[in-house]
Amino acid sequence: MDRNSSGGDADNFDWDTEDELEIDNYAISRSGVSLTNGEAVLATTEVNSSADSPKSKLIDHFVGMGFTEELVAKAIEENGEENSNLILEALLQYTASSLASSSDSKLIDHFVGMGFSEEMAIKAIKENGEGNTDTILETLLTYSALENSAPVQHADSDNYSSDYEGSFLDDFTDIDSSSDTEEIMNPDSDEESKLLYLTKMGYSEAEASVAMERCGPDSSIEELTDFICAAQMAKASDALFPVEDRKPFCNDPNYKKRRNSSYDLWKKKKQMKLDKKLLNEDDHAVHLPNPMIGFGVPNEPDLVTQRTLPEDAIGPPYFYYENVAFAPVGVWTEMSRYLYDVAPEFVDSKYFCAAARKRGYIHNLPIENRYPLLPFPPRTIHEAFPLTKRWWPSWDPRTKLNCLQTCTASAKLTERIRNALIAHDGEPPKSVQKYVLDECRKWNLVWVGKNKVAPLEPGEVEMLLGFPKDHTRGGGSSRTERYKSLGNSFQVDTVAYHLSVLKDMFPGGITVLSLFSGIGGAEVALHRLGIPLKAVVSVEKSELNRNVVRCWWEQTNQRGTLIDIPDVQELNGDRLEQLMSRFGGFDLVVGGSPCNNLAGSNRHHRDGLEGKESSLFYDYCRILDLVRLMQRNQ
Numbered sequence: 001m002d003r004n005s006s007g008g009d010a011d012n013f014d015w016d017t018e019d020e021l022e023i024d025n026y027a028i029s030r031s032g033v034s035l036t037n038g039e040a041v042l043a044t045t046e047v048n049s050s051a052d053s054p055k056s057k058l059i060d061h062f063v064g065m066g067f068t069e070e071l072v073a074k075a076i077e078e079n080g081e082e083n084s085n086l087i088l089e090a091l092l093q094y095t096a097s098s099l100a101s102s103s104d105s106k107l108i109d110h111f112v113g114m115g116f117s118e119e120m121a122i123k124a125i126k127e128n129g130e131g132n133t134d135t136i137l138e139t140l141l142t143y144s145a146l147e148n149s150a151p152v153q154h155a156d157s158d159n160y161s162s163d164y165e166g167s168f169l170d171d172f173t174d175i176d177s178s179s180d181t182e183e184i185m186n187p188d189s190d191e192e193s194k195l196l197y198l199t200k201m202g203y204s205e206a207e208a209s210v211a212m213e214r215c216g217p218d219s220s221i222e223e224l225t226d227f228i229c230a231a232q233m234a235k236a237s238d239a240l241f242p243v244e245d246r247k248p249f250c251n252d253p254n255y256k257k258r259r260n261s262s263y264d265l266w267k268k269k270k271q272m273k274l275d276k277k278l279l280n281e282d283d284h285a286v287h288l289p290n291p292m293i294g295f296g297v298p299n300e301p302d303l304v305t306q307r308t309l310p311e312d313a314i315g316p317p318y319f320y321y322e323n324v325a326f327a328p329v330g331v332w333t334e335m336s337r338y339l340y341d342v343a344p345e346f347v348d349s350k351y352f353c354a355a356a357r358k359r360g361y362i363h364n365l366p367i368e369n370r371y372p373l374l375p376f377p378p379r380t381i382h383e384a385f386p387l388t389k390r391w392w393p394s395w396d397p398r399t400k401l402n403c404l405q406t407c408t409a410s411a412k413l414t415e416r417i418r419n420a421l422i423a424h425d426g427e428p429p430k431s432v433q434k435y436v437l438d439e440c441r442k443w444n445l446v447w448v449g450k451n452k453v454a455p456l457e458p459g460e461v462e463m464l465l466g467f468p469k470d471h472t473r474g475g476g477s478s479r480t481e482r483y484k485s486l487g488n489s490f491q492v493d494t495v496a497y498h499l500s501v502l503k504d505m506f507p508g509g510i511t512v513l514s515l516f517s518g519i520g521g522a523e524v525a526l527h528r529l530g531i532p533l534k535a536v537v538s539v540e541k542s543e544l545n546r547n548v549v550r551c552w553w554e555q556t557n558q559r560g561t562l563i564d565i566p567d568v569q570e571l572n573g574d575r576l577e578q579l580m581s582r583f584g585g586f587d588l589v590v591g592g593s594p595c596n597n598l599a600g601s602n603r604h605h606r607d608g609l610e611g612k613e614s615s616l617f618y619d620y621c622r623i624l625d626l627v628r629l630m631q632r633n634q
């Protein structure tokens with residue numbers, strides 16, 4: 001597909017984004033001031049710029065936005081042709097009234113009686129369902145805080161609102177991570193105001209302060225509330241899972257029974273309203289290193305040249321576990337406890353390639369004599385995509401891309417950006433520049449023509465992440481599925497740097513147990529290091545991903561044995577014993593369980609390590625402990 005002709009598939013998402021113009025995604029100030037929806041601001045600006053157009057063009061414009069011709073005519077008659085702001089506001093109010101009549105009026109009245117606007121209540125009920133009153137209330141509290149935090153202005157024909165990017169109801173896109181120097185901008189910039197909003201939402205001052213310290217002063221209200229919820233879950237987990245229960249499972253034959261009992265208790269506890277005082281002043285934040293280079297990266301001086309591992313963690317089989325760096329402090333504490341009290345190594349892949357990817361790695365590998373893959377991958381955007389240099393505007397300062405996600409921007413968004421730019425001769429005003437830069441940072445858009453941006457193609461993402469060309473294409477995946485698989489993968493150059501110490505240890509080849517293999521990032525890294533793969537037992541639930549790894553295995557003429565296992569639960573003691581008898585044990589147990597409940601754009605729930613997806617971490621620990629116990633008893 002030609003990137004210059006399409007900004008991406010419009011149906012690449014399974015969750016709301018600012019790229020879909022939904023009539024109910026709006027927020028109108030109860031005082032009747034201006035709109036805060038970015039789509040509405042742009043649309044209003046475009047209409048105002050043609051205020052002298054015939055009435056029919058004005059009607060066609062609003063009909064093109066999805067309103068009926070009858071409603072548009074009524075709004076124009078009531079407000080006049082020249083008042084496009086009021087026309088659009090009236091149309092949105094008509095739509096809200098229509099939605100209200102078809103919803104549960106008693107439930108709406110209930111939340112309106114609590115002080116929320118009718119429009120906001122309808123929006124929250126539609127998103128969460130009429131039966132989820134607790135979730136509806138939490139959503140309404142978040143909406144209220146964000147509405148108070150985002151100042152609104154009228155848009156006119158010559159000036160875009162400075163809060164164009166702040167469409168808080170229409171723009172709840174959660175970015176996995178961003179580079180230290182290129183944070184994704186948001187309208188929440190006053191630290192004291194954000195602390196006040198959080199306390200108004202019912203959180204304690206201690207919770208708000210810790211969240212602000214952990215997430216940083218530039219974080220959005222949504223990011224702060226997400227952190228507090230996750231920290232509450234982690235704190236509750238501390239009460240339910242005593243420290244002594246978190247030691248390696250292999251030393252306790254009754255661990256499974258105890259874990260299941262604790263998990264049942266946790267599930268019951270989770271249904272209740274958690275006490276917001278669970279997060280207190282003693283729950284200090286883990287301060288991520290700056291720069292985030294762990295025990296060193298290529299061409300950078302090592303911050304730490306040696307470390308001392310706990311006795312239980314020393315020696316083979318080696319283990320290597322990855323998860324998102326921005327997981328809450330309680331989550332990293334828990335993961336370290338289960339993995340033999342080994343402290344995580346935090347690394348940002350922007351030191352290895354042109355895109356950020358902030359991750360934590362818990363492992364017992366040596367840290368001396370590491371070496372990088374050669375040739376070095378491109379380290380800047382222009383090195384990676386030199387053709388974009390011609391079109392890159394001087395007011396776009398980006399040199400690195402933010403974290404590559406599981407989804408991509410749609411053609412609607414890129415067209416909207418183009419329209420915003422061509423409306424001005426020469427350099428656009430600061431407000432438009434800010435809007436465009438925010439979207440470019442959020443979606444990793446690059447310049448492919450004059451006033452034209454486009455998302456990265458799957459092959460370009462593969463290159464940035466260190467995979468061979470068309471790696472994900474081999475499994476028969478669709479374009480959307482390729483983005484998803486790549487967004488959840490290892491960054492190969494980063495992982496290879498850590499695994500490079502294994503080459504001298506296993507000159508004859510290595511046997512790997514790869515848990516949650518995805519598209520085989522660890523296997524690709526070992527292969528590119530020149531370490532023969534004698535055998536790989538790959539556990540991955542996605543058939544598409546398994547096909548990708550199998551196709552790569554055949555294309556690279558691997559001489560070892562590849563075994564696919566779709567379900568991690570199949571790896572019980574008996575199955576592991578069979579595999580270890582066949583291969584003589586495993587040299588490396590590598591994996592990264594899903595982070596859907598921890599952080600990032602993939603987050604489905606806020607249940608921490610006890611969430612449906614992220615609780616698979618415990619299976620990594622279970623299997624690792626069994627492998628280490630069996631091999632030490634051989």
